[in-house]
Amino acid sequence: MTQPSTIQVDIVSAEGEVFSGAATMVFAPASQGDIGVAPRHAPLLSMLKPGEVRVQTSDGQEQFFFVGGGAIEVQPHHVTVLADTALRAKDIDEAAALAAKQRAEEALKDRSGLITQAEALAELARAAAQLKVIARLRKIRS
Amino acid sequence: MPGTKEIRAKITSVKNTQKITRAMQMVATSKMRRAQERLRAARPYAEKMRAVIGNLTAANPDYRSPYLQRRTSVKSVGIIVVSTDRGLAGALNANVFKQTLLLIREWQGQGVAVKLCLVGAKGMAFFRRLDTAIVASVSHLGDRPHVKDLIGTVKVMLDAYRDGNIDRLFLVNAEFVNTMTQRPIVSQLLPLEPSEAGAPREHWDYIYEPEAAQILDALLIRYVESQVYRAAVENVAAEMAARMVAMKAATDNAGKLVEEMQLIYNKARQAAITKELAEIVGGASAV
Numbered sequence: 001m002t003q004p005s006t007i008q009v010d011i012v013s014a015e016g017e018v019f020s021g022a023a024t025m026v027f028a029p030a031s032q033g034d035i036g037v038a039p040r041h042a043p044l045l046s047m048l049k050p051g052e053v054r055v056q057t058s059d060g061q062e063q064f065f066f067v068g069g070g071a072i073e074v075q076p077h078h079v080t081v082l083a084d085t086a087l088r089a090k091d092i093d094e095a096a097a098l099a100a101k102q103r104a105e106e107a108l109k110d111r112s113g114l115i116t117q118a119e120a121l122a123e124l125a126r127a128a129a130q131l132k133v134i135a136r137l138r139k140i141r142s
Numbered sequence: 143m144p145g146t147k148e149i150r151a152k153i154t155s156v157k158n159t160q161k162i163t164r165a166m167q168m169v170a171t172s173k174m175r176r177a178q179e180r181l182r183a184a185r186p187y188a189e190k191m192r193a194v195i196g197n198l199t200a201a202n203p204d205y206r207s208p209y210l211q212r213r214t215s216v217k218s219v220g221i222i223v224v225s226t227d228r229g230l231a232g233a234l235n236a237n238v239f240k241q242t243l244l245l246i247r248e249w250q251g252q253g254v255a256v257k258l259c260l261v262g263a264k265g266m267a268f269f270r271r272l273d274t275a276i277v278a279s280v281s282h283l284g285d286r287p288h289v290k291d292l293i294g295t296v297k298v299m300l301d302a303y304r305d306g307n308i309d310r311l312f313l314v315n316a317e318f319v320n321t322m323t324q325r326p327i328v329s330q331l332l333p334l335e336p337s338e339a340g341a342p343r344e345h346w347d348y349i350y351e352p353e354a355a356q357i358l359d360a361l362l363i364r365y366v367e368s369q370v371y372r373a374a375v376e377n378v379a380a381e382m383a384a385r386m387v388a389m390k391a392a393t394d395n396a397g398k399l400v401e402e403m404q405l406i407y408n409k410a411r412q413a414a415i416t417k418e419l420a421e422i423v424g425g426a427s428a429v
Contacts, residue, residue: 012190014289014368016183032351045198046351047360071361073194073348080190082364086290096294097301100259100278107266107279 006058007039011065013083018065019055026079027054028072037074044074053081146414149407153400160396166230167389173285174321174382180286180375181318188372191365195334198358201347205355209300209362212333213309218255220277220299220308221245222331223269224315224373225262226381227282234316234324234384235264241326242314246274257308259299261292261374277302285382287374289367296367303332311366315373316380322387324380331366 006022026037029051037044053065067083199210223242225235246256258274260266263281270276278298283291302308311332316324350357 010186010190012187014184014187014364014371015180017186030351043348044351045194045348045354045357047357070364071194071357073190073197080194082187082191082194082361084364085288086293088293093293093297097278097297098294100280100295100298103281104260104266104276104279108270108276 005039007037007041007077007079009055009079009081011053011055011067011081011083013070013085015085018081018083019063021055022058023055023079024058025056027052028081029053029067030072035072037072037079040076041074041079043076044072046072048072048081048083053083146407146410149403149410153403153407156396156399156403160393160400163389163392163396167386167393170382170386170389174379174386177285177375177379177382178318181372181379184368184372184375188365188368191361191368195358195361195365198348198354198361202354202358205358207355207358207362208304209332209359209366210334216252216254216309218257218308219249219310219312220257220259220302221312221314222259222261222296222299222370222373223265224313224370224377225260225265225268226377227263227284228381229264230388231381231384232388234381235268237324238314238316238326239265239268241328242269245312245314245328257299257302259295261295261370262377283374285378287371287378289371292370292374293367296370297363300332300363300366313370313373315377316384318376318379318383321383324384329369331369334362334365 006024007026009019009021009023009026010017011019024039028035028037029049031047031049034051035044035046048067048070050068051066053067055063055065057063065081065083067081068086069084069088071082073080073082221242223238225238229235249256256274258269258276260269260276260279261281261283266276266279266281278295280291280295299308299311303311310330313329313331314326317327318324348354
């Protein structure tokens with residue numbers, strides 16, 4: 001907002017901030033086709049395709065950022081790119097969800113594999129105690 | 143009194159253990175710092191996301207996203223429990239599980255079914271012994287969790303919510319208060335509480351590509367994912383802090399043990415010398 005000829009750009013992802021600074025122009029791969037955003041652009045909200053976000057800084061240099069998708073919010077003096085860190089597609093997400101379900105089922109089924117050391121030790125102590133009792137009973141009987 | 147050799151062997155063994163616990167303490171300290179940094183790095187995204195979602199809902203009062211709608215009758219709730227993969231972290235996991243059990247009992251007491259989604263191996267080991275339904279799980283995210291690894295797990299719960307299989311979604315994880323304090327925290331993920339309903343701004347609306355409803359839902363999904371990611375990272379920070387404190391206590395205890403044994407060792411050695419001297423003196427006087 002300091003200079004009317006630049007626009008504040010923030011590129012953030014869930015795992016960290018990627019870029020923050022002033023720009024004269026921003027290009028982004030919007031879902032309906034690439035867009036260029038100049039200062040005082042009309043408010044716009046769009047999803048992004050995987051691709052490249054290009055930022056032209058005020059000193060005439062260009063910076064490139066790869067985004068795996070996400071969303072872009074444009075306000076007259078502010079552009080926010082909410083970048084995905086992972087490539088998203090309906091079937092990829094679907095497969096990941098299925099895998100998460102399967103993991104839960106498998107872990108529930110597999111009673112032996114996931115026993116922790118503490119559990120194993122507790123089991124061992126119990127078995128040792130039982131053996132002791134049996135030995136004592138035998139002694140009494142004989 | 144045990145022989146000096148045995149005591150010496152024991153001292154060496156305790157000292158070795160102490161070396162390990164001290165190393166683990168230092169590793170946990172540096173990992174904790176890194177986790178804290180990642181926690182800080184995740185904040186701008188969530189804040190920006192919240193702002194955009196706030197703008198969107200303010201601009202579109204007529205579209206009611208299923209993720210924002212409060213359902214009056216609750217038949218089933220989902221809980222995402224974040225735990226660690228490894229132990230030796232004090233009571234961290236136990237506290238999280240206790241809090242979760244309270245939550246489960248509270249809902250079950252009202253006749254509401256509970257579905258669990260577990261992040262972390264310790265959670266799986268604990269909750270599979272209970273008869274609560276576990277619908278999804280992910281473990282071994284490592285010290286650097288990635289959003290990518292959480293998407294599928296969260297999607298199971300989001301889909302269940304959208305399809306009406308659960309009516310609320312909660313998140314339980316260990317909150318990193320500071321190095322000495324970590325406590326379990328329960329937060330509601332869905333329905334999303336609308337952010338501060340500020341005064342309606344001057345009327346303006348976005349140009350949408352594609353439709354507003356589609357964008358809003360896509361953003362809400364990402365927002366929930368980012369919250370689970372934040373919880374996973376915060377849990378790592380809490381885990382490392384708890385391990386650091388636990389290992390420091392172990393190191394200190396080992397030090398005390400060594401000190402005590404050193405004293406016994408000195409006494410035993412002195413006793414042996416005295417005995418030997420007495421024998422020599424006794425032998426000399428006999429001659």
